[in-house]
Structures are given as structure tokens and as C-alpha cells.
Amino acid sequence: MRDSFRVKPGDPCYGDQQVTAFFENLSQEMCRGMRENVEKKWAAADEEEKKVKAFEKKVMKCDFPKVVTPKPVKEDCGICCHRLPRKLTASAYLPCCGKEICKACWARNASFDAMNLSLFDFMPGSYEEKRVGQQNCPFCRSKVVMVPETKEENAFARDLLRQRVDEGKGRAMFELAKRFQEGDLLPRQEMHEQIDKGTYRIGEAERSGLDEVRAMELYRQAADSGFGEAYFEFARLARQADQHEAYLENIVKAAECGCPEAVEKLADLSFRKGLVSYAIPLYKFTALIGHGSECMKQLETIHEEGFLSSDDLKECREDYELAKKEMFSKEREAMAKVGGYTARDGSIIQCDQFM
Template structure:
């Protein structure tokens, strides 16, 4: 049997001491009151239990180590080159749930092909497109679930515009299935709080989930949050990572930190080299021609 209070002991003080017994953090080995641990951590074995500071440090380490490269899902499925970060330079195809760079789209049209350059499906109208997306959603396609959420949010394909509740439900489903774009969309919803209750804690969790999967704008936004909080070293780390993935705004942010004396010349030089390397992997003659056609109205009219 356990210890029983003796007649001369005060039962109240005994149980008070027992309830505030000190525990050892398995990482920093500090003594911490049992009540300072989260419910999840209290369920851990003593040797694997971590205090809040160590949990936060571990999460930060993972955040900075993951998502430093773009995944194969960010490549054009036809030319296999990384897709431009500017989505105006690529087109999403609902028939096959693939994003194709406009260079490959232009190359296909030069050959007289007007259907999808990847799966050869004829270009559908709005009602056919919505039916395609819904069919893929019914089959459990994570990307299709996220896409349908976006269509609800923007009111595309005849759907009611600003149906944020439905969009958020679909984003949540897709996020649980690992779609980084869904995490990013949810983060923006919670951060802005225009159509849902503003919740920065949820926004940060989703930004972090997207960033660890290689979502570049999510990484940039994390840097902005850290900068706003005065954590310039963390902001620099996020912006260095996203600059080396080819994000213009991140490179400019690193430059501003350097000009303000908050980053070194070596930091800016490393960010610039990484940025240039990433950008060099993206262009192609067809992409350059497609971009020129898009930017010149007279060329668009002729084509």
C-alpha cells in the first residue's frame, strides 16, 4: 500500500505536496512541476517527457530542417522542370489534377494540340469541369478536395462565392491528407479572420505544416511573423530558406535586413547565390516565349 498520513501529519499539506511533485525534463534535465507539462507530455514516460521550452525548441529545429527543397510535386509533369512560383506562369488542369507550365502548353499548341497537354482530355466547359472535380473528390483525391474548396471560396464554376464554411471544411480534409496548399489556405483564412474567427495559433500551425512540406510562400509568411515579433534571427532563417527556393520577396527581405545591420554580408551573398541557382532551374525558351505573349496584349490578340 502507498504512504498513509500519520496522525501527526496534516492530510491537506501531504496531498498538496504530492500533487506538486517535481518531474525531470528528459532533454534539459531540469526539475519541473508536474503541472507545467501538457496533458500529452504527462502521458509520456519520464525519460521521454519534455518541458514546454524543449518541445518548442524541438519543433523549431524540425521546422528549419524540413522544407528546404521543393518536392517533385512542384515539377511540371511534362518538362520535369520546377514550376515557376508565379502561378500566372502555369495552368491547373482539372481533368488530371496536374499543374502544367505555360511553356509546355504553348509547345503543345504549336503542334496543333488544343486539349490537355498531359492527359489529352478535351478542354471542358464549366459544368463539365465541376463534374470532373466532384468525381475526383468522391474518389478521395486529396488535391481535388483542396481544389473544390478553392472553387467554393472564389465562387468558380457556378458555385456560390465566399462560401468560406464549405471551403474551410474541404481545406481541413485535404490538409489531413497532406496537401500543403490546403494548409496554406487554412493559415491565410485564420490569419486574416475576415470570414472565420481569427486564430493566429491555428494560422501558425498550418503555415508551419505547409512550410515543412516545401511551400515557399508559407515559409516567407513565417519569416514576416517572426520579424513582426522582433525575432530577427528566426526571420532571417525563414527568408534565407525561401530565397534559396527562388522567392523574390524573401531575397528582398534578406537585403533589407542586411541594409539595417540585422544580417551579414555573407548572409545576403548566400541568399543571392541560392536564389540565382533556383531561378536558373526554372526557365526554358518556351516558358520565356509564353511569358512574353502573356505580357504583350498585341501578341495575345494575334495568338
């Protein structure tokens, strides 16, 4: 029996040289495929950048209003007590009681390491009946599904969001709208069942619960309640439809509600249009909340051109550094490194959305 599995002369992998050649060829094929995928991704990104620049040229021909941003509200994560970043993707929403926590605490509470989220998780027959993603809320102690694993848990998560929507919570409206727009991911249990049967195909899994009309209604409700990210979503849709006036209108409304991405984009457009006096308070707002890394570079450029005093620049730098310090934690730094990516020049760019 053992001899039947022994490598014999003439087999493709006979001898050290044959084995080495086999794995070298396999490695080259894998590297070639990865390089081709990266090149396609870069080519698509270049094409998208050209479209964005052409669209923004049309936007800058419109009349820009002077936007007054709201006073930033400092909120802390209720678990780690570090300041919450204003960027929406840096926090997680608990629909049971409407609390917001940072993504680092969300990941720790969801117990990712205990949910078999590894390469072995995608091997047939490896699924174990665990409900680690179903826990009690650390605040209200009621049941909350942090990582839905079944259709029933997806439905339960939506029901919780509907309850918060009825209470007029803008974040809940936005989160539920995203679910209707993007649909629910294939539950892990069903994914493993398809893997066991050999029917699972990456990227081809159907999403359930799609309802574009309901999503737009909820986005409108969220926008009317003053949730700026909903206006920013309308701006994104306007750009896709090549509606430059509607894009600017929604970007302005989102910035007036304090959406950091909208404030940053409007500051950039105003500066490029030559409206430096409009751009300065917007850049100051992004510095005050510690958003991104470009605001300080732009403020330094404006200072060098004589539009910003040294005292104002110093104050902005102090506000920016203070905000970054208050948002920093070792867990968030670790997540930022995990979310990093490699630039075209080979440098590692750390993901900034967690801090």
C-alpha cells in the first residue's frame, strides 16, 4: 500500500531537481497571476481617477457657497474610553441600544480569533456550530448579533435597526439603508454547507434582502434628520450619474452636517477653484477632529502662500496632534496596520480609518 504512494522514476516530482523545478514553476505562475491582477487594479484605478478629475472640473464651474461647519462634538468609545474618530467606518453601531463603539473594541467583542476566521475556515467540513458573534450588549445586556451567521440572525439584526429607526436615530436609518442597498452577506453556515458540497464560488454568492427603493427612502430620512453621511451617499450617486450640480449641493449639505469626508472634499475643491478663504475654515475643521493626514499639508501650503498666519497654523497643528493623541490606542494602531496596503513605489501605507 505504501509503495503505491512512493515517487518513482518518471513521475513529475521525482528527485530534488524535479521537485524544485515544480515548485519554482508554480511560484512563478502564482506571482505572474498576482502581478497581472495588481496591474489590472491599477489600470482601473487610473481610469477611475481620470473620470473623477473630469467630473470635478465640471463641478468647479458651479457657484460655491461659503459653508459653516458645526462645532465638533467629542465622543468617547464607551468601552476603551478613547475618543471616537468622526469617520463612520471607524466605529460600529450597536442597534440594540444605539451606542457607538470603535472598531477595535467591536473586533475584540466579536471575538474574531474564536470564530475560526482563518484559512482553515474555508476548508470543507471545518464549520463548527458556534455562536460567538451572538452576544449580550456590553451596555444594555440585551441580545445583539455582531456577526450574523444565519438568515434568522440577519433578520434579527434588521429588526433591531428598525426599532432604532422608529426612534428617529439617523445612524440606524443609514445602517439599515446600507443593508437594503447592498443586501445581507451569505451566512457563514450556508457558506460552509456550499463549500462542503463544492458549489461555493467566491464573488458569486447571492445577497438577500435587496431593496433599492426602500434604501433611498431611508437615506432621505437620515439626511432629513441631519445625518451628513446620507447626503454624502447622495453625492456619490450623483457623481455616478454625472450630475455635477446635484453632487455639489449634496456635498455642501453633508459638510454643513459635519461629515468629515464631505468637509475634506469641499475644502479640496474650494482650494483648487481658488476660493482659499472658503477652504481655510474647512481645513481647520478637519484638523480639529484629526481627520486624515492631508489637512495639515494643505494648511502648511496655504501658510507658505501667505493666506494663513503662523499663529493660526500653530493652533491648527496643536489641535490636530491633540485629536490624534486622544484617538490613539494600541488596538487601533494594530488594526490600522492590518488594514494597510502597498503603494506603487513599494512603500507601506497604513490604513488611517481606525484613528
